Amino acid sequence: MILLTVISSILIASVSIYQFRNEAKDYHRERLERKENAIKEHINYILNTTTYPLTTENIPLIFSERDKIHELSDIHGMEINFFDLEGKLLKSSKSSFAVDEEPKSIDIYIVRLVQSSMDKRYVEVKEIDGVKNLSSFSEIKDTQFKPLAILNLPYIEDDGYYERELKKFMLRFGQVYSFMLILSGLLAYFLSSYITKSLKTISDKLIKTQLTKNNEKIELEASSQEIELLIEAYNSMVDKLEESAVKLAQSEREQAWREMAKQVAHEIKNPLTPMRLTVQSFQRKFDVNDSNITQKLDDYTKTLLQQIDTMSSVASAFSNFASMPAQQNEQINLINVVRLALEIFNENYIRFETNENEIFTNMDRTQLVRVITNLVKNATQSIQENTINPSIIVTVYKENSNAIITVKDNGIGISEENKPYVFEPKFTTKTSGMGLGLGIIKKIIENYNGTITFESQPNVGTKFIVSFPIITNVKTI
Numbered sequence: 001m002i003l004l005t006v007i008s009s010i011l012i013a014s015v016s017i018y019q020f021r022n023e024a025k026d027y028h029r030e031r032l033e034r035k036e037n038a039i040k041e042h043i044n045y046i047l048n049t050t051t052y053p054l055t056t057e058n059i060p061l062i063f064s065e066r067d068k069i070h071e072l073s074d075i076h077g078m079e080i081n082f083f084d085l086e087g088k089l090l091k092s093s094k095s096s097f098a099v100d101e102e103p104k105s106i107d108i109y110i111v112r113l114v115q116s117s118m119d120k121r122y123v124e125v126k127e128i129d130g131v132k133n134l135s136s137f138s139e140i141k142d143t144q145f146k147p148l149a150i151l152n153l154p155y156i157e158d159d160g161y162y163e164r165e166l167k168k169f170m171l172r173f174g175q176v177y178s179f180m181l182i183l184s185g186l187l188a189y190f191l192s193s194y195i196t197k198s199l200k201t202i203s204d205k206l207i208k209t210q211l212t213k214n215n216e217k218i219e220l221e222a223s224s225q226e227i228e229l230l231i232e233a234y235n236s237m238v239d240k241l242e243e244s245a246v247k248l249a250q251s252e253r254e255q256a257w258r259e260m261a262k263q264v265a266h267e268i269k270n271p272l273t274p275m276r277l278t279v280q281s282f283q284r285k286f287d288v289n290d291s292n293i294t295q296k297l298d299d300y301t302k303t304l305l306q307q308i309d310t311m312s313s314v315a316s317a318f319s320n321f322a323s324m325p326a327q328q329n330e331q332i333n334l335i336n337v338v339r340l341a342l343e344i345f346n347e348n349y350i351r352f353e354t355n356e357n358e359i360f361t362n363m364d365r366t367q368l369v370r371v372i373t374n375l376v377k378n379a380t381q382s383i384q385e386n387t388i389n390p391s392i393i394v395t396v397y398k399e400n401s402n403a404i405i406t407v408k409d410n411g412i413g414i415s416e417e418n419k420p421y422v423f424e425p426k427f428t429t430k431t432s433g434m435g436l437g438l439g440i441i442k443k444i445i446e447n448y449n450g451t452i453t454f455e456s457q458p459n460v461g462t463k464f465i466v467s468f469p470i471i472t473n474v475k476t477i
Contacts, residue, residue: 123137270377332365342376392407408461452465
């Protein structure tokens with residue numbers, strides 16, 4: 001309502017200003033024309049009563065006699081100039097001692113316009129120092145209607161009266177519309193308060209409405225049929241929301257159990273792969289005549305026991321994902337544990353590199369083995385059969401107060417669209433080999449205040465970087 005009042009007031013004010021200015025413009029043109037007609041009648045009288053021959057050359061003599069041109073100018077209150085038919089000045093009512101120079105001639109195009117017009121008249125409009133000036137040019141004829149000279153009447157538009165009237169009008173207009181604006185504002189306020197009182201109650205209820213809690217229905221005497229329908233719709237929504245909340249809770253429980261089952265199956269299958277590889281390697285390399293058969297058998301047994309311990313940890317602690325698997329911190333040498341974890345892999349393109357002999361950290365030995373075997377297995381799965389010079393390089397080194405483990409391969413890499421989802425529990429691809437395990441591996445690393453990141457380029461390879469805090473005060477046993 002207020003907006004409409006403001007817009008209408010602006011439109012009315014604009015139209016009023018436009019109308020005032022048009023009226024002023026018409027007034028000045030009509031006034032010039034009236035004065036011009038009166039002066040021409042006076043000039044014709046003088047021409048008809050003069051004793052001089054009516055020629056262009058005699059115009060200065062005719063109007064110099066008894067100072068008739070100044071008398072004519074004083075009577076009509078206007079400056080009067082006579083030009084010959086070529087545009088040269090013949091006689092002017094302007095005082096000879098005036099500061100401005102008298103016009104010596106007029107432009108020839110003005111003469112042509114006067115002569116070519118139907119009424120032998122032309123009005124020139126000029127703006128000087130912001131003031132609009134009109135100047136009329138018309139022919140003076142003798143008794144035989146032959147042109148004698150060109151009469152010029154300069155006219156300055158004085159809009160003072162109209163400007164004053166316009167200011168008075170705008171002042172009254174502003175007062176009236178200010179009053180109307182205040183009145184409409186008050187009226188709009190009381191109307192909106194009355195109409196939106198019920199809507200405010202409904203709005204407050206909607207803000208407090210949540211899926212996970214019991215929501216109160218609205219009990220309100222509606223002020224209109226529309227508000228009543230809105231309240232009924234809200235109360236109906238609350239009933240349906242309660243039903244949906246029950247179904248959603250049941251669905252979430254079922255989904256949680258399904259996800260738990262998937263992850264348990266995945267984590268149990270993870271140790272089975274290195275166990276199978278260990279048994280196959282032992283079967284292929286077993287030699288009863290080998291002098292180191294006892295040592296090798298002991299290493300294979302340790303590897304199998306580590307994987308069995310991993311499966312046991314998953315089975316016993318998987319119910320709590322935040323702490324899965326349960327932490328059993330101990331002081332371990334990363335170099336030895338990583339080297340031992342790599343012994344289960346038979347691929348000859350897997351290399352271990354380090355310049356350190358000892359890097360100690362506090363964590364569960366079994367968990368570190370799980371991290372290494374999972375990352376290396378993913379790396380082997382990312383390398384295709386037709387890859388030339390396949391390579392997986394596992395590196396361990398120190399950087400400031402952290403131990404860094406990197407697993408770098410030259411596999412198919414990870415596409416840009418898949419990078420944000422690598423560590424999500426449900427993420428998997430058929431070619432890269434990264435599945436649910438990476439999400440849990442990330443959780444394990446973070447449980448020991450570590451970090452895991454990666455760098456990857458499609459068809460170039462992937463590099464996973466794992467960081468653990470190292471300990472400097474090593475306890476000797």
